[in-house]
Amino acid sequence: MxxxxxxxxxxxxxxxxxxxxxxxxxxxxxxxxxxxxxxxxxxxxxxxxxxxxxxxxxxxxxxxxxxxxxxxxxxxxxxxxxxxxxxxxxxxxxxxxxxxxxxxxxxxxxxxxxxxxxxxxxxxxxxxxxxxxxxxxxxxxxxxxxxxxxxxxxxxxxxxxxxxxxxxxxxxxxxxxxxxxxxxxxxxxxxxxxxxxxxxxxxxxxxxxxxxxxxxxxxxxxxxxxxxxxxxxxxxxxxxxxxxxxxxxxxxxxxxxxxxxxxxxxxxxxxxxxxxxxxxxxxxxxxxxxxxxxxxxxxxxxxxxxxxxxxxxxxxxxxxxxxxxxxxxxxxxxxxxxxxxxxxxxxxxxxxxxxxxxxxxxxxxxxxxxxxxxxxxxxxxxxxxxxxxxxxxxxxxxxxxxxxxxxxxxxxxxxxxxxxxxxxxxxxxxxxxxxxxxxxxxxxxxxxxxxxxxxxxxxxxxxxxxxxxxxxxxxxxxxxxxxxxxxxxxxxxxxxxxxxxxxxLPPLGPSRRTWRISLTEGNSTSAPKAAVSYRIGTVAADGTPTPLSWADAVTETPALRTTETWELANFTGEAHPIHLHQVQFRVTGRQPLAGGSPGRGPDGGETGVKDTVIAYPNEITRIDARFDIPGRYVVHCHILDHEDNEMMRPIEPGG
Ligand SMILES: [Cu+2]
Missing domain, CATH: 2.60.40.420 (Cupredoxins -  blue copper proteins)
Incomplete structure (x- = not known):
C-alpha cells in the first residue's frame, strides 16, 4: 500500500x-x-x-x-x-x-x-x-x-x-x-x-x-x-x-x-x-x-x-x-x-x-x-x-x-x-x-x-x-x-x-542572572521508545537535566523589573516551541548542548520581541526576559499534546 x-x-x-x-x-x-x-x-x-x-x-x-x-x-x-x-x-x-x-x-x-x-x-x-x-x-x-x-x-x-x-x-x-x-x-x-x-x-x-x-x-x-x-x-x-x-x-x-x-x-x-x-x-x-x-x-x-x-x-x-x-x-x-x-x-x-x-x-x-x-x-x-x-x-x-x-x-x-x-x-x-x-x-x-x-x-x-x-x-x-x-x-x-x-526596539539592559531550564522526554518502562510524558525541569550544576512535573514546587522566581536570561536546554530528539507568559522576550542565540561551538545569534525573524521560541534538539536556546508583574504564571511547550502532558511548569515572578 x-x-x-x-x-x-x-x-x-x-x-x-x-x-x-x-x-x-x-x-x-x-x-x-x-x-x-x-x-x-x-x-x-x-x-x-x-x-x-x-x-x-x-x-x-x-x-x-x-x-x-x-x-x-x-x-x-x-x-x-x-x-x-x-x-x-x-x-x-x-x-x-x-x-x-x-x-x-x-x-x-x-x-x-x-x-x-x-x-x-x-x-x-x-x-x-x-x-x-x-x-x-x-x-x-x-x-x-x-x-x-x-x-x-x-x-x-x-x-x-x-x-x-x-x-x-x-x-x-x-x-x-x-x-x-x-x-x-x-x-x-x-x-x-x-x-x-x-x-x-x-x-x-x-x-x-x-x-x-x-x-x-x-x-x-x-x-x-x-x-x-x-x-x-x-x-x-x-x-x-x-x-x-x-x-x-x-x-x-x-x-x-x-x-x-x-x-x-x-x-x-x-x-x-x-x-x-x-x-x-x-x-x-x-x-x-x-x-x-x-x-x-x-x-x-x-x-x-x-x-x-x-x-x-x-x-x-x-x-x-x-x-x-x-x-x-x-x-x-x-x-x-x-x-x-x-x-x-x-x-x-x-x-x-x-x-x-x-x-x-x-x-x-x-x-x-x-x-x-x-x-x-x-x-x-x-x-x-x-x-x-x-x-x-x-x-x-x-x-x-x-x-x-x-x-x-x-x-x-x-x-x-x-x-x-x-x-x-x-x-x-x-x-x-x-x-x-x-x-x-x-x-x-x-x-x-x-x-x-x-x-x-x-x-x-x-x-x-x-x-x-x-x-x-x-x-x-x-x-x-x-x-x-x-x-x-x-x-x-x-x-x-x-x-x-x-x-x-528599546534595549532590555544587561542580564542579572540565568535560569537553566531542561526539556526532556519521559519514556515508558514497558515500551522504551514510547513517550509517556514530556517535561520541563531544571539543569544541575554538572549539566544534567532534572525533569520536574506540574505538581512539583515552583523553581523559577524571576526578579521584577530585572533582565534575566533563560537557557532552554533541549535533551530530546525534537524541537519544542517554548512559551513564557506575561513577557515579550528577546532571543539572544543558540549553542550546541555539548559545547565546543561559538553558537549563533537569533534568526532574522527573531530580531523583534517574542513570546514563543523554537528550542532545537541538542541545543541551548537563550532568551532575555524582564518580568514586572508579581504572581503565578506558566512556562510551557506549545506543542499542545506536550503541554497537556507535563511539559508545563508554574513560575512565580517576584516570588
Ligand atoms: Cu514540546
Missing part, C-alpha cells in the same frame, strides 16, 4: 513508520467501557476534498458589548455549532468557537478578531456556553484522556487538578467540559491570564453531583478580579481585563485548561487579538490596509488580512477526527497494557498531525488579490505541526520548490522586528505569529500563486527541505491556500517594504 494512501486516511506518518505497511484501513478505538474495538476507518481521504473552491474567510472584527470610561467591554461565549469548513458540496463540521451571544452569526472558528488599542484596556467576560438547547452540558467532541494530570472535574473539590488513580484502564471522560482562556502574548495580571487551574464548567442542570464546577485557582482569582477592577464573575464565566500597556503586536487567544488544551483548541477555541497604536506602531497608511474593522459594510476590500493556519483530519461525515487511542501512534502494543497496568496513557498521543490544511476555518481556500501590497498576520494554530511557508507558481513542484514571490517579514509575536527581513521561506512553529508584507504589484492579472508548506509531516527536528528534512506531502499538507490576481481597484499608497523604517 503506498505511503500516501495510509497517510491520507488519518494515520500519521510517524505512525506509519512504526506500523506494518500492510496495515488495513481500520483503526482500533477505545470504547467508553475501556475495551478495544476495531472499526472500519471512517476518516475522509484528503485527496477527495476539492482545493481552492472556497473563498478565504477574512475573519471580521469581534463586536464590542459596550465602551465607556476608557474601557472596551466584550462578552464572548464559547459554543458548539456547525460550520462549513469543507467545501459546500461536502458535509458541515461541528466545531467549538467564540462569539458575541448578542449575535449568533458572530460565532466562528477561529474566532472573529478582537481589535484593541494600546493604552485602552479591554475587559472580556468569557462565558462557557457548552450546553445544548435544553440546558444539558455538552460532552467533548474528542476523547478526553483522564489519566493525565488534568482538570478532572469528576474528582470533586478534593480531586480536581490532579492525576487521578484508576483500578483499571479507564475509557474517556464524557462529562461537562471546563474552559479557561489565555491571551497569548499579553502583559497581564495573574487573575486575567487564564491560569490552567482557573477553569470553569458551563452552567447546566445536569452537572453530576459531586463534580467540581471550577478549578483550584478560580475562586482566588475571582476575588482578585473583584478587588482589582470591580468585576463580578457569575457561574460559568470569568471576567478578565487586559491593560494593553505593551507594544502594538499580534496576540491571539486560545483555551488553556489543564490537560485539555490540545482538545479544546483542536475543537476550535482560538482567535486573533490585534493590538494597534502607541509609540511602537507605524502611522496609519504606511502599511497595507485596511484590516477588517467593527461594523464594516459588506464589500470592503481588505489589504491587511489575518491568516490562521491549522491542520485537521476529518471523518466522512464532516466531523473532525482525533485519535481515540494511543494505538494511533503505533509505538506501543495496540491493546496495551495501559495505565494502571503500565505507565502509558491509554488515549493521549505524543503529537497530533492532521492530513488537511485549514485557513481561517476553510480547507484550502482561495483569496483574490490585487496587484498591490498586502499585510498578512500569520498564526500557526496547529497542535504540533511546524510550517515552512513559501509562495510558488506550481504547488506540486519538487521540493524545495522555487519561490515566485518573497516574504517581507516586518514583525513577530509581540511587535515589529528591528528592520524588514526579505526571505523566500517563513519558518513558523506552533503559536508563533509572523507579520509579513507580500508585494503582488508586478504580478499579471489572472496569475495564480500558491501558499505551500515545506515543513515536515511529523515532529520538527530542525533542518530545511532537502537538508535533513522530508517536506510535507505536496498533494495535501504541502499546500495551504491559493492567491488569484485580479484587476487593481484603487491605487496602492503603502510604503514599499524595502523602504520601511520600523519603530525602534
Amino acid at each position: 503506498p505511503e500516501n494512501r495510509i497517510f491520507a486516511n488519518g494515520l500519521s506518518r510517524r505512525a506509519l513508520l512504526r506500523t506494518a505497511v500492510s496495515m488495513p484501513l481500520t483503526s482500533r478505538v477505545l470504547t467508553t467501557q475501556g475495551s478495544f474495538t476495531t472499526v472500519v476507518d471512517s476518516t475522509l481521504d484528503p485527496g477527495t476534498i476539492p482545493k481552492y473552491v472556497t473563498r478565504l474567510e477574512a475573519l471580521p472584527a469581534m463586536p464590542m458589548w459596550s465602551s465607556y470610561g476608557g474601557v472596551d467591554y466584550y462578552m464572548i461565549g464559547v459554543r458548539q455549532f456547525s460550520q462549513q469548513v469543507l467545501p459546500s458540496t461536502m458535509p458541515k463540521t461541528v466545531v467549538w468557537g467564540y462569539g458575541s451571544p448578542r449575535n449568533p452569526a458572530t460565532f466562528h472558528s477561529p474566532a472573529f478578531t478582537i481589535e484593541a488599542q494600546v493604552g485602552r484596556p479591554v475587559r472580556v467576560m468569557w462565558a462557557n456556553q457548552l450546553v445544548d438547547a435544553s440546558g444539558r452540558f455538552l460532552p467533548h467532541l474528542f476523547p478526553v484522556d483522564p489519566t493525565l494530570h488534568w482538570a478532572n472535574p469528576s474528582g470533586g473539590r478534593q480531586g480536581r487538578d490532579s492525576r487521578p488513580v484508576f483500578p483499571s484502564t479507564p475509557g474517556p471522560y464524557t462529562g461537562p467540559v471546563p474552559i479557561v482562556t489565555h491571551l497569548h502574548g499579553a502583559h497581564v495580571t495573574e487573575e486575567s491570564d487564564g491560569y490552567p487551574e482557573a477553569w470553569y464548567l458551563p452552567v447546566a442542570w445536569d452537572i453530576p453531583v459531586g463534580y467540581a464546577t471550577t478549578g483550584s485557582y478560580h475562586d482566588r482569582y475571582r476575588a482578585v478580579a473583584a478587588d482589582r477592577f470591580g468585576a463580578e464573575w457569575s457561574p460559568g464565566t470569568a471576567v478578565y481585563q487586559y491593560a494593553n500597556d505593551q507594544s502594538a503586536g499580534t496576540l491571539w487567544f486560545h483555551d488553556h485548561t489543564l490537560g485539555m488544551s490540545r482538545l479544546n483548541v483542536h475543537a476550535g477555541l482560538a482567535g486573533y487579538y490585534l493590538l494597534r497604536g502607541g509609540a511602537r506602531d507605524l502611522p496609519p497608511g504606511v502599511l497595507p490596509g485596511p484590516a477588517p474593522g467593527r461594523g464594516d459594510r459588506a464589500g470592503i476590500r481588505y489589504h491587511e488580512i489575518p491568516l490562521v493556519v491549522q491542520d485537521r483530519s476529518f471523518n466522512r461525515d464532516g466531523s473532525i477526527f482525533f485519535p481515540a487511542s494511543r494505538a494511533f501512534t503505533g509505538d506501543t502494543p495496540p491493546t496495551g497494557p495501559f495505565i494502571p497496568a503500565s505507565d502509558v496513557p491509554p488515549i493521549w498521543n505524543p503529537d497530533s498531525f492532521g492530513n488537511t490544511m485549514v485557513v481561517n476555518g476553510r480547507t484550502w481556500p482561495v483569496l483574490p488579490v490585487e496587484p498591490r501590497r498586502y499585510r498578512f498576520r500569520l498564526l500557526n494554530a496547529c497542535n504540533a505541526r511546524t510550517l515552512m511557508l513559501k509562495i510558488v507558481a506550481n504547488p506540486l513542484a519538487a521540493r524545495p520548490a522555487p519561490a515566485a514571490l518573497s516574504w517581507w517579514q516586518i514583525g513577530a509575536d509581540g511587535g515589529f522586528l528591528s528592520r524588514p527581513v526579505e526571505t523566500d521561506q517563513l519558518l513558523c512553529t506552533t503559536a508563533e505569529r509572523v507579520d509579513v508584507i507580500v508585494d503582488f504589484t508586478s504580478v499579471a492579472v489572472g496569475t495564480e500563486l500558491f501558499l505551500i508548506n515545506e515543513g515536515p509531516d511529523g515532529p520538527f527536528v530542525g533542518g530545511s527541505p532537502g537538508k535533513g528534512l522530508t517536506p510535507a506531502d505536496p498533494a495535501t499538507t504541502g499546500q495551504v491556500m491559493k492567491f488569484v490576481v485580479t484587476p487593481l481597484s484603487t491605487r496602492d499608497t503603502s510604503v514599499p517594504p524595502a523602504q520601511l523604517s520600523l519603530p525602534r
Whole structure:
C-alpha cells in the first residue's frame, strides 16, 4: 500500500513508520467501557476534498458589548455549532468557537478578531456556553484522556487538578467540559491570564453531583478580579481585563485548561487579538490596509488580512477526527497494557498531525488579490505541526520548490522586528505569529500563486527541505491556500517594504542572572521508545537535566523589573516551541548542548520581541526576559499534546 494512501486516511506518518505497511484501513478505538474495538476507518481521504473552491474567510472584527470610561467591554461565549469548513458540496463540521451571544452569526472558528488599542484596556467576560438547547452540558467532541494530570472535574473539590488513580484502564471522560482562556502574548495580571487551574464548567442542570464546577485557582482569582477592577464573575464565566500597556503586536487567544488544551483548541477555541497604536506602531497608511474593522459594510476590500493556519483530519461525515487511542501512534502494543497496568496513557498521543490544511476555518481556500501590497498576520494554530511557508507558481513542484514571490517579514509575536527581513521561506512553529508584507504589484492579472508548506509531516527536528528534512506531502499538507490576481481597484499608497523604517526596539539592559531550564522526554518502562510524558525541569550544576512535573514546587522566581536570561536546554530528539507568559522576550542565540561551538545569534525573524521560541534538539536556546508583574504564571511547550502532558511548569515572578 503506498505511503500516501495510509497517510491520507488519518494515520500519521510517524505512525506509519512504526506500523506494518500492510496495515488495513481500520483503526482500533477505545470504547467508553475501556475495551478495544476495531472499526472500519471512517476518516475522509484528503485527496477527495476539492482545493481552492472556497473563498478565504477574512475573519471580521469581534463586536464590542459596550465602551465607556476608557474601557472596551466584550462578552464572548464559547459554543458548539456547525460550520462549513469543507467545501459546500461536502458535509458541515461541528466545531467549538467564540462569539458575541448578542449575535449568533458572530460565532466562528477561529474566532472573529478582537481589535484593541494600546493604552485602552479591554475587559472580556468569557462565558462557557457548552450546553445544548435544553440546558444539558455538552460532552467533548474528542476523547478526553483522564489519566493525565488534568482538570478532572469528576474528582470533586478534593480531586480536581490532579492525576487521578484508576483500578483499571479507564475509557474517556464524557462529562461537562471546563474552559479557561489565555491571551497569548499579553502583559497581564495573574487573575486575567487564564491560569490552567482557573477553569470553569458551563452552567447546566445536569452537572453530576459531586463534580467540581471550577478549578483550584478560580475562586482566588475571582476575588482578585473583584478587588482589582470591580468585576463580578457569575457561574460559568470569568471576567478578565487586559491593560494593553505593551507594544502594538499580534496576540491571539486560545483555551488553556489543564490537560485539555490540545482538545479544546483542536475543537476550535482560538482567535486573533490585534493590538494597534502607541509609540511602537507605524502611522496609519504606511502599511497595507485596511484590516477588517467593527461594523464594516459588506464589500470592503481588505489589504491587511489575518491568516490562521491549522491542520485537521476529518471523518466522512464532516466531523473532525482525533485519535481515540494511543494505538494511533503505533509505538506501543495496540491493546496495551495501559495505565494502571503500565505507565502509558491509554488515549493521549505524543503529537497530533492532521492530513488537511485549514485557513481561517476553510480547507484550502482561495483569496483574490490585487496587484498591490498586502499585510498578512500569520498564526500557526496547529497542535504540533511546524510550517515552512513559501509562495510558488506550481504547488506540486519538487521540493524545495522555487519561490515566485518573497516574504517581507516586518514583525513577530509581540511587535515589529528591528528592520524588514526579505526571505523566500517563513519558518513558523506552533503559536508563533509572523507579520509579513507580500508585494503582488508586478504580478499579471489572472496569475495564480500558491501558499505551500515545506515543513515536515511529523515532529520538527530542525533542518530545511532537502537538508535533513522530508517536506510535507505536496498533494495535501504541502499546500495551504491559493492567491488569484485580479484587476487593481484603487491605487496602492503603502510604503514599499524595502523602504520601511520600523519603530525602534528599546534595549532590555544587561542580564542579572540565568535560569537553566531542561526539556526532556519521559519514556515508558514497558515500551522504551514510547513517550509517556514530556517535561520541563531544571539543569544541575554538572549539566544534567532534572525533569520536574506540574505538581512539583515552583523553581523559577524571576526578579521584577530585572533582565534575566533563560537557557532552554533541549535533551530530546525534537524541537519544542517554548512559551513564557506575561513577557515579550528577546532571543539572544543558540549553542550546541555539548559545547565546543561559538553558537549563533537569533534568526532574522527573531530580531523583534517574542513570546514563543523554537528550542532545537541538542541545543541551548537563550532568551532575555524582564518580568514586572508579581504572581503565578506558566512556562510551557506549545506543542499542545506536550503541554497537556507535563511539559508545563508554574513560575512565580517576584516570588
Ligand atoms: Cu514540546
